[in-house]
Amino acid sequence: MDSPYQAAADVHVLPANLALPGVGVLPINAYVITAEEPVLVDTGLGVDADDFVDALSAIVDPGRLRWIWLTHDDADHTGNIERVMELAPRARLVTHGYAALRMSTWWPLPMDRVHAIRFGDDLDVGDRTLTAVAPPLFDNPMSTGLLDRSTGDLFSVDAFGAIIPEPTQSASDVPPEALAGGMLGWATSDSPWVHLTEPAAFGQVLDRVRQIQPRRIFSSHLPAADGTALEDFLAVLQQVPSAEHFVPPNSDEFAQMVTALTEMQRAGVPVPRTEAAPQPASPAEAAPRG
Incomplete structure (x- = not known):
């Protein structure tokens, strides 16, 4: 896990970065919203358990957490969910109802603490309202x-995730071409279904995001971004339906990636202890699922 940083007056980032030798890194973020009723958005990587809890505790006493907003039940978002809920007995778990049911198959999720939510629902957290929205x-x-x-x-x-050259705390620090290529590569691998959509129909989905006019963008897989970058981000996503399809690694390519990661570890380069990724020829071919 990397050092937490404050991206806004009331938003703290709990970041990790998955190293992709020869390509760059994939950010993996959780967030703390310091509302009147504090909110944790996702729970990081399980392999970072102690560091994650220490970082969270430095921002807010887990006992004060009132809400844990789990965006979905993938491993890079649920890594510390059990531990955090134990440390935050007053917190309720805000998530898609079916995500809660699926999680209950691998740990004894206390269903009486689940606040099921769907698109358009509002959550009152004391000094503000959070609205559930569909990512594009x-x-x-x-x-x-x-x-x-x-x-x-x-x-x-x-959405708006990207493989970037190196860790940073602001998407604006990433060269525009590298950011666009990394975002396209991530989108084609993480959401391959989009190739089945009609560009015009997908454009309507992007228009709904455009209408939000966000002030800031906090993606699970991108450094914090200013809302002024939205049009550039949407222009990249508009290319995804017709972009080249992602091809996952074969056995030999995967073995090469594992070897590269091992060499990095021996050299003392910090490498998150999570699944390895292929070593592609270009950012557009890169990106593990997450």
Whole structure:
């Protein structure tokens, strides 16, 4: 896990970065919204358990958490859900109802603490209202983003994620061409279903995001971004339906990636202990699912 940073007066980022040798890194973010009733958005990687809890505790006492908004039940979002819920006995789990049911198959999720939510629903967290929104791209049908009505901050789940050259705390630090290529590569691998859509129909989906006019964009897989970048981001996503399809690694390519990761570890380069990814020829071919 990397060092937490404050992306806005009331938003803290709990970041990790998955190293992709020869390509770059994939950010993996959880967030804390310091509302009157504090909200944790996702729970990081399980392999970062101690560091994650320490980072969270430095921002807010887990005992004060009132809400844990789980955007979906993939492993890179649920890594510390059990531990956090134990440390936050007052917190309720806000998530898609079916995500809660699916999670109950692998841990004894206390269903009486689940606040099921669907697109358009509002959540009152004391000093503001959070609205559940549909992300334009997703790898999990349970994916539920949120819009902070008081600030205009959009938490977009996997949408607008990107493989970037190196870790950073602001998407504006990434060279535009690298960011566009990394975002296209991530989108084609994480949401391959979009190739089946008609570009015009998908454009209507993007228009709904455009109408939100977010002040800031907080993706699960991108450094914090200013809302002024939205049009550039949407222009990249508009290309996805007709973009080249992602091809996953074969056995030999995967073995090469594992070897590269091992060499990085021996050299003392921090490498998140999670699934390895292929070593593609270009960012547009890169990206593990998450």
